[in-house]
Amino acid sequence: MCMDHSFRCSCGQYEVSMTFKNEILPPETLSALYCPRCSANVDFNPDTMIRDNGWIIEYDMEIARLMSNSMPVEHLRRLSPETIFVEDYCSWRGIYPGDHIDSLRERESIVSIAKVNPKKYITELKDWANRRTERLRQEGWLKAHERVAV
Numbered sequence: 001m002c003m004d005h006s007f008r009c010s011c012g013q014y015e016v017s018m019t020f021k022n023e024i025l026p027p028e029t030l031s032a033l034y035c036p037r038c039s040a041n042v043d044f045n046p047d048t049m050i051r052d053n054g055w056i057i058e059y060d061m062e063i064a065r066l067m068s069n070s071m072p073v074e075h076l077r078r079l080s081p082e083t084i085f086v087e088d089y090c091s092w093r094g095i096y097p098g099d100h101i102d103s104l105r106e107r108e109s110i111v112s113i114a115k116v117n118p119k120k121y122i123t124e125l126k127d128w129a130n131r132r133t134e135r136l137r138q139e140g141w142l143k144a145h146e147r148v149a150v
């Protein structure tokens with residue numbers, strides 16, 4: 001189970017839905033969110049923050065450490081903003097902020113093929129996923145680099 005919570009960035013321009021894998025970490029783990037505009041004034045601290053394509057997420061590492069007991073031991077050992085982000089303990093829902101909304105919309109056009117030609121649908125879906133991941137990788141999103149092509 002992954003709970004989703006919405007957070008507004010520091011300047012108020014964006015509201016982003018975040019995922020909390022297995023609800024191990026509480027929403028309070030996210031102490032601040034900065035969009036590419038408001039992140040410009042942030043003094044980046046790698047001990048508590050992760051930077052992703054102009055966005056910055058700041059974590060309350062004290063809360064994260066306190067609540068991390070039920071994580072697999074390999075994540076516990078290297079509990080860092082990067083682990084929290086890449087392993088989806090408190091991260092974008094999808095690869096980038098707003099990904100779940102865009103991907104649903106993009107997928108709709110492919111889903112219409114499914115009724116007519118299920119085999120073509122599978123191929124189209126795979127192609128779409130691969131092209132999409134490649135594009136996001138080129139754009140420089142961290143989690144696009146973690147995902148392997150299907």
Ligand SMILES: [Zn+2]
Pocket residue numbers: 009010011012013014034035036037038039
């Ligand atoms: Zn902002």
